[in-house]
Amino acid sequence: MGEVHRLTLGDVLGEHRRSRPLGIACVDGDVRLTYPDLDERVNRLANALAADGVGAGDRVLWLGQNSFRVLELLLAAARLGAICCPANWRQSADELAFVLGDLTPRVVVWADSEEVRKAREMTGGDGGAAPDARWVRSGDEYESYVEAAPAGEPAAEVAVDAPVLALYTAAFDGRPNAALLSHAALIAHSMSLLHIRQMENGFTFLNCGPLFHVGTMMFCLATLQLGGTNVFTPAFEAEEVCRLIEAEKCTQAFLFGPMIDGLVQANQSANHDLSSLRFVSHSPEWDAMITVDDSPWCAAKMGGYGQTEVGGMLTFLGLGLGGAGHAGRPSPLTHVRILDADDAEMPAGEVGEICARGQSVFSGYWARPELSAAKSAGGWHHTGDLGRREADGTITFIGPRLRMIKSAAENVYPAEVERALKTHPAIADAAVIGVPDERFGQTVKAIVRLADDADVGADEIVEHVRSQIASYKRPRHVEFAESIPKKGHLPDYDVLDERYGGGAYPGT
Amino acid sequence: MGEVHRLTLGDVLGEHRRSRPLGIACVDGDVRLTYPDLDERVNRLANALAADGVGAGDRVLWLGQNSFRVLELLLAAARLGAICCPANWRQSADELAFVLGDLTPRVVVWADSEEVRKAREMTGGDGGAAPDARWVRSGDEYESYVEAAPAGEPAAEVAVDAPVLALYTAAFDGRPNAALLSHAALIAHSMSLLHIRQMENGFTFLNCGPLFHVGTMMFCLATLQLGGTNVFTPAFEAEEVCRLIEAEKCTQAFLFGPMIDGLVQANQSANHDLSSLRFVSHSPEWDAMITVDDSPWCAAKMGGYGQTEVGGMLTFLGLGLGGAGHAGRPSPLTHVRILDADDAEMPAGEVGEICARGQSVFSGYWARPELSAAKSAGGWHHTGDLGRREADGTITFIGPRLRMIKSAAENVYPAEVERALKTHPAIADAAVIGVPDERFGQTVKAIVRLADDADVGADEIVEHVRSQIASYKRPRHVEFAESIPKKGHLPDYDVLDERYGGGAYPGT
Incomplete structure (x- = not known):
């Protein structure tokens, strides 16, 4: 893309400064900023950050509750080609210290809290995980920091595919990862929302959900x-x-x-x-x-399917109203394939991983080169979630692809079998594991909690599943249990494996 | 942009094949194609074109009235990284021959007409301007051409910023130029229309205007x-x-x-x-x-400002309802600057050239490297049109920047002065030229046609202009005329210069 095609978040703000000189950009308590006000403050903040060494690819961190300063910090980073992360302020000191050491921000803007102070002590100074960060406290110190800097727009050249926003998300390996979203991805996602939500001139959004979460941030940016x-x-x-x-x-x-x-x-x-x-x-x-x-x-009751790694929403139920799939259809700036474990496309009606391409897809995780490469293997973003194309082309979200059972040559995803089990009226809860099998490698075992007073045998349960999904996915074994052990809202598969003889999973 | 961010017109079609297996893509007489039908036909056509040597950057030409085959040809070119041009079939044989020699298409799909036959004769054979084109006649021959080719999707790698559509437009130097629009530009423009027009699932567009014009093509693509x-x-x-x-x-x-x-x-x-x-x-x-x-x-009565070189619309009145500028505000995927002849930004209220950046801007003209470079000088697309930011940030379109008068160090655009003159109730028509002036280089002369029975003197006219625009732009001389000579809908400035003593223009 040549310069003539450039559109960064800084450019969007620059246009509004000209197009909406009287338009109110931000309201926060007593603060009311017009677009020219915001543009000038963003330039001052960017110049202050630059004086503290923030340049292309550097990180700035927000540690605090919602504030108009989150948007200012993001836009100032945008004007420098830098990356802004609004961190989850609800985290413990240990968790905040992990973020500080992981992102190594040059500047931290913080609101006072005991946990933040502790995290700062844990990571600062010689030998700390983030020794060089400049800490600016939100409030008077921040205001002085902004006001003391010059008001001219920084001269940095910013690429549209440079990451500008980092949001911590799913912990695949027990620690969170920061998904990086570029100017182009965020702008594309905003266009999808402007379209689907039919946002009109004068739209006013109340940021009352947390800005460290994509659900609020995506509407703030749109x-x-x-x-x-x-x-x-x-x-x-x-x-x-x-x-x-x-x-x-x-x-x-x-x-x-x-x-x-x-x-x-x-x-x-x-x-x-x-x-x-x-x-x-x-x-x-x-x-x-x-x-x-x-x-x-x-x-569509705000339905659809999304995740931080696609900038928010990947599919919208509003594009598939009346369809069989409850996740609807992809946004107009993305396309979706349902792929098997070898990245071959699954036919309609078959479950596979929801994979995506398009303008709003993220640019990988900060400092996780291997995980990032795995997520975009073959040029498709692998969401880590299972889904299915219905016969009418709409998409059903099944559940997270946490683990896979391999029975003979066939892949069986527990989430899909569990979904089928739970459609039986007598079944209150269910989980599925793979057990070692001499002939097939693994076979499917269902652990089932029946509804109160329900009475149903294993054969009927197996037959019920067989009537819903491919026969090879049906349980060969059914065990009844008083309760299903959980880890968060999902079955605790480690406990289930130990208790019910699971094992021989592919890759183990 | 990595592969994971890719979205080409071919990808858009590929998603619809999966998302809308029963959706009707095209209706044309007895022809009704679902998205899977269209996808398969496009693949066959692309494979047929590839067998005739069409590859990345090659041109295919449509010579005929509207047809679903225009869309097929465009999408087949898209799948190959090639460029499709639907030419103006109303042109004379000479004009069509110019297009053939200019574009040198590898394949021409044509509907029979005397003019097309003549143009083919004029350019074909040894020594002709387009000797190697393969001609495929729309109808049975075209259907056989499509059906004989394999149905698999071509393996070509297509870049999102590769040009895919060529539309002939404004003749700056007396001959038309083909504006090249990329996948990314067309998709961006479509998103703007989806947003502004609030196009919803089930939208059905009747292509009853000519597809060689961006006004119809932009809605076809959205x-x-x-x-x-x-x-x-x-x-x-x-x-x-x-x-x-x-x-x-x-x-x-x-x-x-x-x-x-x-x-x-x-x-x-x-x-x-x-x-x-x-x-x-x-x-x-x-x-x-x-x-x-x-x-x-x-x-907004479908208002706004646009041109082929920005994919259709650059600004939308719907984004500036109630504002002073009748062209509204830029689409969310573009940004606009009003620049003077040295590419410095004009303050609000001052007239300059409307210049733009953003995702929907074109990629230059086919085979016009110098003109293309001039149009994007300094990284801004120069529309060749004059406009003004109003105090409320909305934009007013003034008129084409055909020529400029330089009085002392000041730039004066005839269109702006003419617009001011015509707001006087006694003035039926007016044109403005520059006349040589020893002191200022040039001064402004107005040629005015009064309304029937109107009676007004030169002083009052000058005063009227001075009350509307900057004083240095006011005419120093006023001549009254029975009529203003025209070239199309614009004043014929060459005739006016000769008749009323114009000259000493900058650059001459």
């Missing part, structure tokens, strides 16, 4: 892309969220089920006018408070 | 991007367009004022149900026939 208004609140607090929706006439907020119930509760006596909010239907009380949105995003 | 249905008709015919809107439940068609009046006339007795059409309000009769659309595209 709102920026459009030149709308981002309203920030440190964290979700129902009464304050109601107040802000009314005061700023917010069009959307980061909300899901329990948060919505909290708002309905807080606004019982209708003391706040929430009608500016265009959102998904939830309950009669909620629907009466807001404007129910009929865009393809909200019509 | 419909493809979404996985919607493109309906083709050879050319605009009011009765047939009414029939097709009803029969295919078209959501949109390429229509403007006189065409809409024709449809209202043709559908006087309401024999066709046009209610599927979501379109801009036009007249009470029209509004009663269709569904008036309130998307930002139609709410």
Whole structure:
């Protein structure tokens, strides 16, 4: 791409400075910044960061709750070709220290907390994991840091495929990894949201979910892309969220089920006018408070499939309304293949790994060259999740591909068999492991917890599974259990293997 | 961009083959193609073209009216990294021969006409301008050509920034130039339209304007991007367009004022149900026939500013509703600067050349290296048109920057002064030239045609202009004329210079 095709996050802001001189970019407590205000502050901050040695590829870290300064720090990094990471401030000192040592940021902007102080002590100084970081405390110190720097736009040349945002995500090997997203990927993802959510001029987004999570960040960035208004609140607090929706006439907020119930509760006596909010239907009380949105995003109950590594959403149910697959269809800037373990495409109806290509796919993990190469093997991003193309072309998300059973030459994913088992009305919960088998290498064993008062035999269970998925995937053994051991919301397969004789997995 | 970020037009089609196995891609007379049908035909056509030597960067030419085969040819070229040009079939044999010699296509798909036969004779054979082209006649010969080739997807590696579409456009030097648009540019432009037009699942576009023009082609491609249905008709015919809107439940068609009046006339007795059409309000009769659309595209009467070289639209009035500038604001994937002749940015309120960057900008003209370099000097695409940022950030399109007057150190664009002159109620028409001036190099002279019965003196005219634009741009001389000589819809400046003493232009 030549310079004439360039569009970075810094360029997006630069256009809004010109196109929306009176437009409000950020609202946060007493702070109200127009786009020219934000542009000038971002330039000052970028110049301050540059004076502290931040250049192309360097990291700056945000340690704190939501703030308009997260967006400033991201855009200042964007103007320098650097990378901004808003870290999960809920983490322990040990976890924060891991992030500091992993990212080795040149500048850390931090809000005071005991855990942050501890993490700083653990990593600073000679021999520490991040000895050279410059720490700038959010508040007066940050404001002085910004104001003291010159207001001119930095002269850095920034490539559209340079990473600009790092978000820590799934721990494949027990420690989190920072997914790197480029200017091009974030802008592409924003365009998909502008399209699906039908975001219009004047869009105002309330950042009441955590900005270290892609679910909030993706709407913050789409709102920026459009030149709308981002309203920030440190964290979700129902009464304050109601107040802000009314005061700023917010069009959307980061909300899901329990948060919505909290708002309905807080606004019982209708003391706040929430009608500016265009959102998904939830309950009669909620629907009466807001404007129910009929865009393809909200019509589909905000469904789809996504992950941090694709910038947010990969598929949208709104593009597959009425289809068989509950994850819908890919965003217009991505394409999807369902691949087997050898990266061959699976026919419709068969389960494989959801793999993707497209503009919004990430650029690998920070400092994880081997894992990054494995994720993009063969030129396809491997999501690590299982899915299926339905006959109508829509996509069903099955579950994480944590492990695979190999029975004869066939791959069997526990998540798929578990899904089939749980459709039986007598089965309350189920997990599937592979047990060693002389003839087939492994066979499938189901551990089943029956519903109260249910009575069903192993044969019927096997027959039920066989009626739903390929015969070779059916359990050869069924054991009944009082409970399924869990690790988070998933079965604890290590315990299950030990207890029920699992083993001989491929690759072991 | 790595392979994992790749999205070409061929990839878009490949995704739809999987995502929309039953979706109708094309309708044209008796032809109805699902996405898998289209994908297979495109692969066969690509393999046939490859067998005729078409590879990366080679050109294929369409000479005929609208047809689903235009889209097939474009997508087959896309799968090979080649370039497709749908030429203006209304041109004379001489003009068609120019295109043949300019593009030197390897394959020409043609519909029979006397002009095309003549052009073929003029350029074919030894010593001709395009001696080696393989000619395939649309119809049975084309069908055999497609069917005889294998159905597998060609293995070509295609870069997202490779040109794939060539559209002939503005004749700067008296002959047309083919603007080259890449996969990335066309996909970016489609995303802007999906967003602004709020195109939803099931969108059906009637291609009743000419596909050699970006106005129709841009919606054809956006419909493809979404996985919607493109309906083709050879050319605009009011009765047939009414029939097709009803029969295919078209959501949109390429229509403007006189065409809409024709449809209202043709559908006087309401024999066709046009209610599927979501379109801009036009007249009470029209509004009663269709569904008036309130998307930002139609709410703004489809306004904005564009040209072939930016893939269609650069700015959308829908992004600047209520603003002072009638061209609105840039699409979210572009950014705009108003630059002077030295490429310095003009402040708000001052006229300069509209220059742009972004994903949808073209890749230069075919075989015009010097002109292409001039158009993207300094890393900005120079549109050749004049515009102004208003105080509210919106953009006003002034007119083509055909020539410039240099008075002292100041640049004066005739179009801007003419626009100011014509706002005076007594002035029916006006043109502005530069006349040699010993002190200033040049000064501004206005040639004015007064409205019937109007009576106004030169002083009042000069004062009127001074009240609207910068004082140095006001005419120093005013001449009254019975008529203004024209070249097309613009003043004939050569005649005016000769008749009224123009000269000493910068660069001459």
